Amino acid sequence: MNLKEIFNRMFYSFFVILSCSLIGSFILQLIFKKDGVLYPYDIIALILLSIATSLSYLFFYSKKELSKIQMIVRYIIHLIYVSSLMSFTAIIMGWISRKSIIQIIVFLVLVMLVCIAVITISNYQSKKTADLINKKLKERYEK
Amino acid sequence: LKIIIEELIEGDEEQVIIKCHQITTEIQNLISYFKTPDILIGYYGKEIHRINKIKISYIETVDNKSFIYCDGKIYESKNKLYELEELLIGNNFLRVSKSVIVNLSKIKKIIPALSGRFQAVLMNDLNVIISRQYVNDLKKKLGI
Numbered sequence: 001m002n003l004k005e006i007f008n009r010m011f012y013s014f015f016v017i018l019s020c021s022l023i024g025s026f027i028l029q030l031i032f033k034k035d036g037v038l039y040p041y042d043i044i045a046l047i048l049l050s051i052a053t054s055l056s057y058l059f060f061y062s063k064k065e066l067s068k069i070q071m072i073v074r075y076i077i078h079l080i081y082v083s084s085l086m087s088f089t090a091i092i093m094g095w096i097s098r099k100s101i102i103q104i105i106v107f108l109v110l111v112m113l114v115c116i117a118v119i120t121i122s123n124y125q126s127k128k129t130a131d132l133i134n135k136k137l138k139e140r141y142e143k
Numbered sequence: 144l145k146i147i148i149e150e151l152i153e154g155d156e157e158q159v160i161i162k163c164h165q166i167t168t169e170i171q172n173l174i175s176y177f178k179t180p181d182i183l184i185g186y187y188g189k190e191i192h193r194i195n196k197i198k199i200s201y202i203e204t205v206d207n208k209s210f211i212y213c214d215g216k217i218y219e220s221k222n223k224l225y226e227l228e229e230l231l232i233g234n235n236f237l238r239v240s241k242s243v244i245v246n247l248s249k250i251k252k253i254i255p256a257l258s259g260r261f262q263a264v265l266m267n268d269l270n271v272i273i274s275r276q277y278v279n280d281l282k283k284k285l286g287i
Contacts (some may be wrong), residue, residue, distance in 0.1 A: 005275050009259070065240055065272060071257045073269045126255035127226075129278070136285035141248045 010054040013118060017130055018050040020114040026097065028110060032103060045093050049086065056081050079115060086111045162216040168286065175232055183230065185211045185218025192218055196234055201245040201267050215267070230281055237284055239263065247284070 025046065029036040037116070060066070066074070087107060090096045096103040105139050144216045151157065159177055163170055198213040202224065209220040209227060220227060228238055235248040249265050257264045259275040273281060 005259070039253060065242070065274060068257065076256070122259065123255060126259060129282075130253045130255050130280070132287055133281065135284060136287055137247065137250055137253070140285065141250075 003061065006057050010057045012048050014054040015055065015083075016121060017053050017114065018046060020044050020117050021050060025095070028107065031106060032096075042093065042095075045089065049089050050079055050132075052085055053082050054098040079112075083108055083111050084117060085117050145267070150257065168284075172234075175234070183220065187216065187218050194218060196231065196236075196246075197248075199246050200249045200267060200269065201243055201271055202231075202236075203244075204242040212269070227236075237277075237281060239277045239281065240272055243271055245271050245273075247281075252266055 004127045025038060025042070029038070056078050059078050060071075062070075087096075087104065090107055091098050098104075161170060161173070164213060167173075181196050182193045183196060183199070184185065185192045194211060194213060200212045200214075202211050202220070203257040204210075204224045209222060209224055211220050222230070224238075224242065224244065228236075228244055231244060235246050236244050237247055239245050245263060245265075249267075251264045251266050251268075253273070254262050254264065256272060259278075261273040261278060263271045264272055
């Protein structure tokens with residue numbers, strides 16, 4: 001991916017990650033802190049976290065076209081970075097307790113669900129585009 | 144669209160007259176088709192071949208050399224990819240990545256690849272990657 005593509009993707013991902021993180025925080029509070037409150041600085045932390053997570057798309061920067069394996073390797077690095085960053089921030093901000101393994105596991109599961117949601121939405125859009133292109137190709141060349 | 148073909152008497156110059164309300168992309172493609180030659184020159188070992196554009200599946204640049212893929216054979220071209228792109232413009236050809244120009248009429252189907260890219264499966268079952276940045280050009284060409 002070139003830088004222009006990466007910035008487009010970062011911009012789009014920022015909003016998806018932020019929305020999913022807010023939903024994730026809500027679920028986390030519902031499970032562990034039913035009377036918990038989401039303060040403005042928590043929201044700011046989530047925004048900063050979404051920016052930091054979106055920046056991880058820089059891992060995909062390459063002047064040459066990446067092969068499928070190279071792409072998968074970068075996806076794995078991206079996932080490790082995102083889950084480490086999120087867990088670290090969650091512990092620092094006191095969203096989860098470092099002493100509770102269950103809280104850490106549930107949090108990591110939620111992070112993975114956010115990642116899966118981002119990938120699923122992106123794949124769904126790609127599938128829709130591919131179907132549309134295939135339809136047009138068929139109309140144009142199969143007469 | 145009404146097509147009129149008139150047979151000329153010997154000595155008359157052949158010509159194409161297009162009557163239209165406005166010049167659409169299709170008409171522009173048609174004009175480019177008539178303006179550009181149908182033949183590309185390719186080298187197969189020491190042999191020089193005249194390759195009909197219709198037969199080309201795709202053209203790829205590897206290590207600064209351009210290769211023309213058609214009907215199971217690979218020909219080398221002395222032209223740079225951007226020069227070939229200019230020669231093929233307006234036909235069914237489209238640049239789909241930094242190193243590949245593909246013949247759209249040879250695409251069997253498009254499938255999503257990772258990270259917003261697409262994979263074009265060609266009639267001869269070869270695969271070509273369509274970069275994310277060229278997807279819009281493809282959509283535009285197909286009128287999407």
